Amino acid sequence: MAGKILANLIVMGTGILGRAFFQAYRQALANASKTGAAQEAMQNAVRKGAKAINEAEARQILGVTEKTSWEEILQKYDKLFENNAKAGSFYLQSKVHRAKECLEVVYRGKTNGTPN
Structure with a gap:
């Protein structure tokens, strides 16, 4: 009986924690889009990847x-x-x-x- 309760608590806690991380990630993406940080990071990555030689x-x-x-x-x-x-x-x-x-x-x- 105690094992079943403990398993339920672990499953519920994992679900709650997972949803919280997902919401935080979604909010971070939204904030990055508003400030342009995501676009700047992508442009920097493209510039570094396409570094041409002279x-x-x-x-x-x-x-x-x-x-x-x-x-x-x-x-x-x-x-x-x-x-x-x-x-x-x-x-x-x-x-x-x-x-x-x-x-x-x-x-x-x-x-x-x-x-x-």
């Missing part, structure tokens, strides 16, 4: 200079990309790819078309 960093990653031709850049890219694929470094592979994308935009701007 041309100098891209050239440094690929080991090329401003005078390097697009064909040489592609050769360096292919070599570095494949080496990092074999070594299993997705992070470095990603950096190499982003560097090529950055330089592709630069070369496309210079030639007003495709970099090839």
Whole structure:
């Protein structure tokens, strides 16, 4: 009998506590929406995630200079990309790819078309 009462108290207490947390969470979301804190946090997350590299960093990653031709850049890219694929470094592979994308935009701007 005492065990049944104790079990009922635990179940009821858990339900009450759960509803209280849910209401507090809902209220916190409403407050964040009113102040714009949620939107600001989302914008900061997007900015950090979409952090682009600049041309100098891209050239440094690929080991090329401003005078390097697009064909040489592609050769360096292919070599570095494949080496990092074999070594299993997705992070470095990603950096190499982003560097090529950055330089592709630069070369496309210079030639007003495709970099090839």
